[in-house]
Amino acid sequence: MQIEALKILFAQSGLKFTNQRYVVYKAMVAARDHPSAETVWRRVREEAPAISLDTVYRTLAALEARGLVTRVPAGGDEARFDGDVTAHHHVVCLRCGAISDFTMTGATLTDLPPTVAAWGRVRDAQVLVRGICHKCLGPNDNTQPN
Template identity: 45%
Template sequence: MEQSKHLLDEQFLMFESACRQAGLRLTHQRLEVYRELACAEDHPSAETLHQRLRRTIPTLSLDTVYRTLATLACHGLINKVDTVESQARFEATQHQHHHLICSKCKRIVDFDWHSIDALPLPLKAQQWGRIEAKNVVVYGVCSGCQ
């Protein structure tokens, strides 16, 4: 528990530093959106984040949450998780990882796959242009929904 709190504290310090380097103001709303996202394990949507944050910031608008997420994602401070849903999901995790997505309950789980990360891309992909990221998304039905 103490180790995870220490890691979160480090993550917040890195976030604040990255915001300053990007020229972004550290507004209360921006900090709270990031804090909630960093503590979340479920890859929440903007709507879910808004519902959670309204408990502590009753005046927070859904539009502010959307704009904050878009700004943070644009600057590479958070990740937008690509899913087949129309509703975007987000995470604050910055280390290389992949996702398992349940087609029934829509739960997203992170997993590491170092052997895939170490492989070079196929020649056609390498010749395509500048690759900025590579990740694997695995869709299926989780054991809880089977």
């Protein structure tokens, strides 16, 4: 990622550019596994050895508040974050915590029922699918038809 482009993006979002914010954001954009703050912290420590877990938490919150990362409402103990802010949905394994992306039609803001539109101003909407993934089900637990 171009550091100059990122400085402009941060400035547009009203966020001061710091090296710690830069490495956290870069790690989030590269991540495809919807990491927790602790996972992000482990990944960025090589590039920013002085960074604390608390700083990673606060940085992710600041990025989230400005729409640069999103929080996945996976329902586990740890908050999970997504560097991909384009519209998509998530499938969550309740056993191993793996989160995957999917897209589908019929689940955009314009598909919402009038009751939701009457409720207030909607910012975004996403489908959250939860269950047990095949890796966790194992061969004996496989309920898929062969």
